[in-house]
Amino acid sequence: MTTTSRRPAVFFDRDGVLNHDEGYLFEASKFxxxxxxxEAVRLVNKAGYFAFIVTNQSGVARGFYQESDVDTLHRWMAEELAADGAHIDAFEYCPDHPEAPIERYRRDCHRRKPRPGMITELMQRFPVATDxxxxxxxxxRDLEAAxxxxxxxxxxREGNLATFVREAINLR
Structure with a gap:
């Protein structure tokens, strides 16, 4: 793939960045x-960047909700964004936790931030201009993963995310 066909990407953490972190959020009614x-996602789209979500979801490993609940919330988010003329190119999450009470999710996963697995897998699947x-x-842990x-x-940490994204894109 040529360098010119690659596009930059913005990798958004979910809880605390796109939405207020309410702790183990999985219900649209609490989102x-x-x-x-x-608007921030729409700005990223219009600037020609990929828009990705990379989020740890240890609530699954802790038995608070199911992976299907995460998928349902992400579909709802996609619909909300579409209504505002925006889209996410891919949603990635890691349900694992090394101390999970649910055995099948009890592992030290390469995808769980601060490890970079979700990011690097997206960069392999999409033509991302990493620079x-x-x-x-x-x-x-998000910055460590990056x-x-x-x-x-x-x-x-606070403020208007669209203003933050506008400044970040102009930093190139």
Whole structure:
């Protein structure tokens, strides 16, 4: 694949970046978008970037909800974004946790942040220009995963996500 056919990507953490972190969120009825989140995704789309979500979902491993609940919430998010003219190119999540009470999810997985597996797998599946890509996260483990994947990591803690994304894209 030629370098010119590659596109930059924004890897969004989910809880604490796109939505308020309510702790083990899996229900659309409890989901609250972060200020400017839908506009931020639309800005990423219009700028020609891939938009990805990479999220740890240990609530599955802890037995709080099922993988099907995560998938249902992500479909709902996609519908909400589509209504605003935005889209996510791929949703990735890791349900595993090394101390999980549910045995099949009890493992130290390469996809669980701070490890870079979700990011690197997306970069293998899509023609991502890593030198122009970045991750937006709200925790140090998100930034660690970005560094391990060879991309920039940006810390988002508060404010309007669209304003944050606009500034981040202009930093290139």
């Amino acid at each position: 609250k978008w972060m200020d400017g989140a839908r 122009r890509s970045f991750l937006i996260g709200d925790q140090e 560094r391990a994947a060879g991309i920039r990591g940006l810390l988002f």
